[in-house]
Amino acid sequence: MNAEQHGPETLGPEDSKWLGEYADVHMSVFGTPLRVMDHGEGMRIWDVDGNEYLDFLAGIAVNSIGYAHPAWVKAVAEQAAKVAHTSNYFATEPQISLAARLIKLAGAPEGSHVYFGNSGAEGNEAALKLAKLYGRTLPGAAPALGGKPARIVALTNGFHGRTLGALSATWKPAIRKPFEPLVPGIEFAQAGDIYALHEAFAATGQGPYGKGPVAAVILELIQGEAGVKPLGADYVRQVRAMCDAHHALLIVDEVQTGIGRTGAWFAFQREDLSGGITPDIVTFAKGVAGGFPMGGMIAFGAKLSALFTPGSHGSTFAGNPLGAAAAMATLDVIEQEGLVANAEERGRQLRDGIMATGNPLYVSVRGRGLLDAVELAHPCAHAAMAWCMEHGLIVNAVRADALRLAPPLIVSAADVDEALAILRDVPADLPDD
Numbered sequence: 001m002n003a004e005q006h007g008p009e010t011l012g013p014e015d016s017k018w019l020g021e022y023a024d025v026h027m028s029v030f031g032t033p034l035r036v037m038d039h040g041e042g043m044r045i046w047d048v049d050g051n052e053y054l055d056f057l058a059g060i061a062v063n064s065i066g067y068a069h070p071a072w073v074k075a076v077a078e079q080a081a082k083v084a085h086t087s088n089y090f091a092t093e094p095q096i097s098l099a100a101r102l103i104k105l106a107g108a109p110e111g112s113h114v115y116f117g118n119s120g121a122e123g124n125e126a127a128l129k130l131a132k133l134y135g136r137t138l139p140g141a142a143p144a145l146g147g148k149p150a151r152i153v154a155l156t157n158g159f160h161g162r163t164l165g166a167l168s169a170t171w172k173p174a175i176r177k178p179f180e181p182l183v184p185g186i187e188f189a190q191a192g193d194i195y196a197l198h199e200a201f202a203a204t205g206q207g208p209y210g211k212g213p214v215a216a217v218i219l220e221l222i223q224g225e226a227g228v229k230p231l232g233a234d235y236v237r238q239v240r241a242m243c244d245a246h247h248a249l250l251i252v253d254e255v256q257t258g259i260g261r262t263g264a265w266f267a268f269q270r271e272d273l274s275g276g277i278t279p280d281i282v283t284f285a286k287g288v289a290g291g292f293p294m295g296g297m298i299a300f301g302a303k304l305s306a307l308f309t310p311g312s313h314g315s316t317f318a319g320n321p322l323g324a325a326a327a328m329a330t331l332d333v334i335e336q337e338g339l340v341a342n343a344e345e346r347g348r349q350l351r352d353g354i355m356a357t358g359n360p361l362y363v364s365v366r367g368r369g370l371l372d373a374v375e376l377a378h379p380c381a382h383a384a385m386a387w388c389m390e391h392g393l394i395v396n397a398v399r400a401d402a403l404r405l406a407p408p409l410i411v412s413a414a415d416v417d418e419a420l421a422i423l424r425d426v427p428a429d430l431p432d433d
């Protein structure tokens, strides 16, 4: 594969044709797609002009078992032939089995319950709603006693989704500000600064300036969209202690980090990311169903779970049997093929290998398992991403100065070597974004 084949200025005729039509009929929220894709298999995907790419993005950490895994295809086809959708007037076996399995994988205590949605944002919407109900049970929030509405604290640089509730807890001003005013009672504390969180808690109180109690803190253990930045185990342990001291919930958003991606089923199970804490709510999505849209939350324990009662929340598609069958097949493959351990091993190979390329463009690497980022010497990530695509490798410009690498968990040592060979040759003097 050579640069001429893949350069944006030399897009193939089919890519060009379809991209023209795309722009005519799609709202431009995603900008112009890089290519029009046709089909995938394993670690590879092909565009409509027949160009092949080794995929180190996996649909943004979604395609955990690669493309068209035979076990996944079989499970989805069989479930589609059986029953694809029922609504929540009815339950199905895959949905029940999946909920039980996720609770077990998370090591959640007896009495824990799952709510299914269809995306990461919906998982977080559910978590925020549950936290709001929890907040109403806190003494300082009782209106009859002159209480004030409970608050939710999110962190700077956090990303929790684009729906209005999840967006209210999402930091990036450029995507949040145009939609303000958003959900009231959600505020931000500086990520990594425990004193900032202390101040947020300390604002609770009586009198005209006192605020309502904090119902929950929501955070990602690795801030993915912010550039794959771990919060730090010590900080997370302190956050947990502060939540405990103030009877606040800790919501861990594992939409990007969950389902094996960081080398553990959930990132909170990694001592070096979480300090060994247990969350109250875990949200999940992306990798859980191997490409089928699914998300949700696990509420830890019976008492918290019981705050959702009939009518509290819902969605027509929630827990849809087709998605649940896709998720069960995905979890089977992850288990049977040892992909959680593979994520850890291949991640180490990838991070070590990047620094060993000696390419002066690479300043450092960070991340865990197969959720990694390369810090660049200057802000040329989009040019680097385009160069890699031209050479048959998909990576992601998560920030102007960082490339995100999040391949399917099935990635082999040979695939990593192949990606490294391309990354080694990325010109260090690419133009800045």
Ligand SMILES: Cc1ncc(COP(=O)(O)O)c(C=O)c1O
Pocket (backbone or CB within 6 Å): 119, 120, 121, 122, 124, 159, 160, 161, 162, 220, 224, 225, 253, 254, 255, 256, 257, 285, 286, 295
């Ligand atoms: C940590 C985190 N939470 C929530 C979301 C939102 O997920 P979705 O795009 O499926 O709504 C994302 C998406 O990137 C994410 O990384």
